[in-house]
Amino acid sequence: MTDAITTPAPAASGNALAGANYLNQERGLRSWLFTLDHKRIGMMYLVSILTSFLLGGIFALLVRTELLTPTKTIMDAKTYNQMFTLHGAVMIFLFIIPGIPAALGNFVLPLMLGARDVAFPRLNLASYYCWVGGAVLALVSMILGSVDTGWTFYTPYSTTTDTAVISMVLGVFVLGFSSILTGLNFIVTIHKLRPEGMGWFGMPLFVWSLYGTAIIQVLATPVLGITLLLLALEKAVGIGIFDPALGGDPVLFQHFFWFYSHPAVYIMILPAMGIISETVSTFSRKHIFGYRFIAYSSIAIAVISFLVWGHHMFVSGQSNLLGVIFSFLTFMVAIPSAIKVFNWTATMYKGSIWLAAPMIYTLSFLFLFGIGGLTGLFLGSLATDVHLHDTYFVVAHFHYVMFGGTVIAFLAGLHYWWPKMLGRMYNQRWANIAAGLVFVGFNTTFFVQFVMGAKGMPRRYYNYLPEFMPYHVASTIGSYILAVGFFIAAGVLLHSLFRGKPAPANPWGSATLEWQTTSPPPTENFAVTPEVGDPYDVERFQYDASIDGYVVTRGPLAAAAR
Amino acid sequence: MPPAATATAGDVDTLFHFILGISAAFFLLIVGLMVLFVFRYHRGRAARPAPSSSHNTALELTWTIIPLILVVVIFGWGVRVFLDINTVPADAYEVQVTGQKWKWFFTYPNGHVDENLHVPVHRPVRLVMTSEDVIHSFFVPAFRIKRDVLPGRYTKLWFEATRSGEFQVFCAEYCGAGHSDMLAQVIVHEPGGFEKWLEQEANVLAKLPPAEAGARLYKMRGCAQCHSVDGKAGIGPTFLGLVGEPVPLQTGGPVSADENYIRESILEPQAKLVAGFQPVMPTYKGRLKDQEITAIISYLKTLQKAH
Numbered sequence: 123m124t125d126a127i128t129t130p131a132p133a134a135s136g137n138a139l140a141g142a143n144y145l146n147q148e149r150g151l152r153s154w155l156f157t158l159d160h161k162r163i164g165m166m167y168l169v170s171i172l173t174s175f176l177l178g179g180i181f182a183l184l185v186r187t188e189l190l191t192p193t194k195t196i197m198d199a200k201t202y203n204q205m206f207t208l209h210g211a212v213m214i215f216l217f218i219i220p221g222i223p224a225a226l227g228n229f230v231l232p233l234m235l236g237a238r239d240v241a242f243p244r245l246n247l248a249s250y251y252c253w254v255g256g257a258v259l260a261l262v263s264m265i266l267g268s269v270d271t272g273w274t275f276y277t278p279y280s281t282t283t284d285t286a287v288i289s290m291v292l293g294v295f296v297l298g299f300s301s302i303l304t305g306l307n308f309i310v311t312i313h314k315l316r317p318e319g320m321g322w323f324g325m326p327l328f329v330w331s332l333y334g335t336a337i338i339q340v341l342a343t344p345v346l347g348i349t350l351l352l353l354a355l356e357k358a359v360g361i362g363i364f365d366p367a368l369g370g371d372p373v374l375f376q377h378f379f380w381f382y383s384h385p386a387v388y389i390m391i392l393p394a395m396g397i398i399s400e401t402v403s404t405f406s407r408k409h410i411f412g413y414r415f416i417a418y419s420s421i422a423i424a425v426i427s428f429l430v431w432g433h434h435m436f437v438s439g440q441s442n443l444l445g446v447i448f449s450f451l452t453f454m455v456a457i458p459s460a461i462k463v464f465n466w467t468a469t470m471y472k473g474s475i476w477l478a479a480p481m482i483y484t485l486s487f488l489f490l491f492g493i494g495g496l497t498g499l500f501l502g503s504l505a506t507d508v509h510l511h512d513t514y515f516v517v518a519h520f521h522y523v524m525f526g527g528t529v530i531a532f533l534a535g536l537h538y539w540w541p542k543m544l545g546r547m548y549n550q551r552w553a554n555i556a557a558g559l560v561f562v563g564f565n566t567t568f569f570v571q572f573v574m575g576a577k578g579m580p581r582r583y584y585n586y587l588p589e590f591m592p593y594h595v596a597s598t599i600g601s602y603i604l605a606v607g608f609f610i611a612a613g614v615l616l617h618s619l620f621r622g623k624p625a626p627a628n629p630w631g632s633a634t635l636e637w638q639t640t641s642p643p644p645t646e647n648f649a650v651t652p653e654v655g656d657p658y659d660v661e662r663f664q665y666d667a668s669i670d671g672y673v674v675t676r677g678p679l680a681a682a683a684r
Numbered sequence: 685m686p687p688a689a690t691a692t693a694g695d696v697d698t699l700f701h702f703i704l705g706i707s708a709a710f711f712l713l714i715v716g717l718m719v720l721f722v723f724r725y726h727r728g729r730a731a732r733p734a735p736s737s738s739h740n741t742a743l744e745l746t747w748t749i750i751p752l753i754l755v756v757v758i759f760g761w762g763v764r765v766f767l768d769i770n771t772v773p774a775d776a777y778e779v780q781v782t783g784q785k786w787k788w789f790f791t792y793p794n795g796h797v798d799e800n801l802h803v804p805v806h807r808p809v810r811l812v813m814t815s816e817d818v819i820h821s822f823f824v825p826a827f828r829i830k831r832d833v834l835p836g837r838y839t840k841l842w843f844e845a846t847r848s849g850e851f852q853v854f855c856a857e858y859c860g861a862g863h864s865d866m867l868a869q870v871i872v873h874e875p876g877g878f879e880k881w882l883e884q885e886a887n888v889l890a891k892l893p894p895a896e897a898g899a900r901l902y903k904m905r906g907c908a909q910c911h912s913v914d915g916k917a918g919i920g921p922t923f924l925g926l927v928g929e930p931v932p933l934q935t936g937g938p939v940s941a942d943e944n945y946i947r948e949s950i951l952e953p954q955a956k957l958v959a960g961f962q963p964v965m966p967t968y969k970g971r972l973k974d975q976e977i978t979a980i981i982s983y984l985k986t987l988q989k990a991h
Contacts, residue, residue: 250710357783409738470721496707503762583864
């Protein structure tokens with residue numbers, strides 16, 4: 123790059139805010155909209171999905187507020203049904219599925235591989251615009267008379283309701299392409315763009331988890347696409363596939379839908395597990411414990427996740443034999459997750475634990491994902507699932523996994539890579555306060571839902587029996603605490619953009635390659651070819667007070683610096 | 685968990701508490717270690733990490749195999765109880781269950797249809813269930829049973845109540861605006877009480893004047909879910925002041941709501957749709973007898989607007 127010579131060199135700490143970086147090397151709206159730089163595409167994804175998260179969160183608060191009283195509080199039944207549907211659809215399809223892979227993964231993956239970009243930069247941009255297209259269709263649906271089917275679109279309800287199911291379903295169809303393209307891109311990138319010296323077992327575990335995720339995205343998403351297309355066809359032209367009135371089979375829809383949507387929960391949780399593998403090692407100042415078991419378990423989860431979809435249908439009338447098989451496979455998928463939890467805990471042993479915001483979120487993750495995973499045992503077991511199915515117990519379980527797991531890990535990752543992405547440090551104290559509020563608010567909101575569910579409170583209820591009111595009130599209060607926590611977290615990060623200290627290249631002392639370039643990185647990612655080593659040998663990085671960051675103490679780069 | 689009221693509910697609860705015990709133990713182990721490590725190895729106390737191995741195959745295999753054994757136990761136990769829940773005893777008393785937005789109907793062997801499920805205590809009861817429209821799910825928390833109710837096929841469920849009383853029925857599969865109002869009660873009668881009740885109910889319509897019988901049918905057979913009698917439009921038009929008045933149709937032109945129009949609208953709801961309403965009403969052909977329709981019409985005639 124010629125302008126690298128004319129712009130000032132990065133500071134000694136490795137901060138490049140004053141020098142050339144991907145944020146300032148090109149300017150203007152067009153340079154963003156048509157960019158092929160994975161970092162800029164990642165940032166655009168980040169802004170987009172955070173906007174979706176805000177929207178989905180507002181729907182959630184409206185739902186929780188309505189549930190303050192056993193009868194009407196602020197809206198009628200139909201509006202309530204639309205609100206919980208939109209909450210689910212926006213959070214799942216617009217936020218969590220693309221959340222970690224497309225926003226954080228896009229930014230970090232090539233950097234972790236010491237690469238210039240992903241394998242197919244144009245496909246990467248196309249994936250982003252598929253997301254935008256899908257989001258626009260979903261918005262159109264909200265304006266036309268939003269869907270009231272629940273995010274699962276179960277037939278024949280979805281084919282007979284008068285709300286705008288078709289545009290929402292087409293939106294999800296297009297969003298699916300965004301997901302497939304990202305997955306395809308990542309698979310090729312990981313196969314072809316690893317640097318000299320980085321074998322499969324030299325890759326960071328976040329890369330392993332993105333690889334597992336990408337396999338699911340590529341293989342499962344087409345099934346959802348076809349299913350939703352069939353649904354739209356049935357609704358628009360009356361072809362009988364799912365509606366028994368037309369000769370179809372409503373349970374077939376459930377099989378098709380969960381064939382995607384169960385693996386999809388691993389699209390959500392696998393990359394989250396990858397983030398935790400990075401942060402727990404860095405902030406314990408220890409090598410990750412049991413690298414190979416964690417890597418293999420990501421792939422095991424990706425494979426087994428395809429074979430457990432029927433556990434959503436234990437009471438649907440499927441045969442007992444199917445129930446037994448799906449229950450068994452469901453328990454098998456629990457094992458790799460358990461291995462990871464044990465390994466993360468063991469990583470902290472004899473470490474030097476640093477309670478920075480990413481680590482607070484990591485510890486929250488272990489706590490919440492622990493509860494989420496263990497309550498899965500009640501639901502995987504056939505006899506207890508019969509009672510708990512479609513109650514608040516399930517709502518609590520998947521929020522503990524998806525929110526307590528994925529969203530909390532996403533926040534850990536966001537706080538972890540924020541200095542790298544934007545070149546600024548945020549206020550540690552306030553970031554920790556926000557993390558604490560999120561933890562307290564989350565548990566207040568969702569723990570009581572386990573109790574309600576076990577007592578028999580069904581989900582998706584607008585009116586409920588008065589005996590459940592105390593639990594609902596506690597849950598709603600928790601959701602408000604959660605909202606305050608998020609606003610503080612957002613405020614802390616936004617504040618850092620203007621007032622934050624310039625971040626050094628390696629503020630946390632991590633050993634993965636993205637920390638060897640400047641913060642923020644230049645467009646071409648690395649000015650000097652990064653030195654490939656053990657991605658978890660964090661102990662060779664020592665704190666240097668003169669730059670308020672970490673420097674390498676062993677290896678060729680350290681020798682060159684001396 | 686609500687107090688158990690069937691023969692199998694206790695088995696489900698035992699398993700539930702077994703899983704709860706295992707979960708609590710693992711949770712306390714993980715969180716306990718986590719808290720201990722954070723406290724013991726906080727960088728305020730441990731400025732530098734101490735050397736320790738970064739993997740240990742024996743240890744890792746241990747924490748793979750022990751959970752594996754435990755989940756296989758939970759799996760096997762769950763299957764055993766599940767099969768008990770799903771294996772219907774041969775001598776069970778059969779009741780037909782129909783789900784329809786947003787009401788349950790229970791049809792007894794003598795033809796009586798009720799809005800609540802009445803059963804004798806200590807006798808296995810078999811439910812044969814189907815839906816008139818979308819998917820519903822029959823859920824009785826006190827019995828720990830649940831099964832989806834599908835259009836176009838039959839699903840089955842059984843239970844044996846071990847004590848008398850009233851137990852809540854919920855619809856557990858989302859089915860639209862009135863989903864959370866699709867409630868009913870299971871009324872478990874003392875020995876001998878059920879037969880007496882059924883005998884009495886079977887003859888009640890014949891003993892009542894038609895308009896009163898119609899009012900009862902209006903409430904019991906699902907008309908009330910969509911048609912009000914106070915003038916407010918719901919999912920369907922109100923019944924207040926309907927008989928004899930002109931009704932605007934979607935196809936244009938009003939029609940007079942006489943006896944024949946009402947009869948036709950009950951048997952073929954989509955034939956003459958009232959303007960401004962969706963074609964969502966299921967047919968009652970084969971579900972209401974002629975004299976029941978006559979009784980409903982007599983009742984509608986009593987619903988005149990106050991002048």
